[in-house]
Amino acid sequence: MNDFRIGHGYDVHRFATDAAEGMQKLGGVNVPVKYPLLAHSDGDVVLHAIADAILGALGKGDIGEHFPDSDDAWAGADSAELLRSVWAQAKVAGYQLGNLDVTIVAETPKISPHKAAMKDVIAHVLGADMNRINIKATTTERLGFVGRKEGIGTHAVVLLCRAQ
Numbered sequence: 233m234n235d236f237r238i239g240h241g242y243d244v245h246r247f248a249t250d251a252a253e254g255m256q257k258l259g260g261v262n263v264p265v266k267y268p269l270l271a272h273s274d275g276d277v278v279l280h281a282i283a284d285a286i287l288g289a290l291g292k293g294d295i296g297e298h299f300p301d302s303d304d305a306w307a308g309a310d311s312a313e314l315l316r317s318v319w320a321q322a323k324v325a326g327y328q329l330g331n332l333d334v335t336i337v338a339e340t341p342k343i344s345p346h347k348a349a350m351k352d353v354i355a356h357v358l359g360a361d362m363n364r365i366n367i368k369a370t371t372t373e374r375l376g377f378v379g380r381k382e383g384i385g386t387h388a389v390v391l392l393c394r395a396q
């Protein structure tokens with residue numbers, strides 16, 4: 233008999249429109265952007281949503297509880313390290329990744345050229361096969377805050393399983 237746990241994560245970060253063009257970590261990958269994302273950490277909205285989905289599946293709250301943005305320890309933090317720390321909790325509890333499905337909601341930047349690299353990083357952090365991870369991207373057809381290029385959102389759904 234297997235024990236299955238499902239979790240959903242959602243995160244949004246706004247573009248720092250007063251900052252210079254440069255690189256933004258998304259899904260653990262450096263992606264060229266017109267504006268970086270405003271955040272306490274490196275602002276990797278994709279990895280934050282994944283971490284929240286895993287915490288949801290484990291019934292362990294959200295990343296803000298584990299890595300408060302009032303704590304200088306997480307200022308400029310590498311979100312891959314935050315995800316690694318969250319995943320360690322899943323491993324200790326005996327869970328493996330069933331599958332992970334991610335939807336990045338962004339008018340810009342174009343995500344498709346970076347999907348394979350993102351999957352590679354995420355699979356590595358989660359110690360999982362790449363075929364258990366899917367990354368999608370969509371615009372909002374110029375509607376809403378994403379459509380106005382004010383920020384990026386990401387949804388993540390995860391299934392964890394362990395033998396009982």
Ligand SMILES: Nc1ccn([C@@H]2O[C@H](COP(=O)(O)O)[C@@H](O)[C@H]2O)c(=O)n1
Pocket residue numbers: 337338339340341342343344345368369370371372373
């Ligand atoms: N930031 C994005 C947004 C979308 N894509 C890719 O384009 C396809 C079409 O997007 P729609 O919003 O018109 O559905 C989408 O399926 C993605 O493959 C992207 O790479 N980056």
Ligand SMILES: C[C@@]1(CO)OP(=O)(O)OP(=O)(O)OC[C@H]1O
Pocket residue numbers: 243270271272273274275276280295296297298299300301302306307309
């Ligand atoms: C990642 C953390 C780290 O302090 O801060 P931010 O990078 O601001 O990201 P957010 O998703 O707003 O909050 C979660 C925090 O844990």
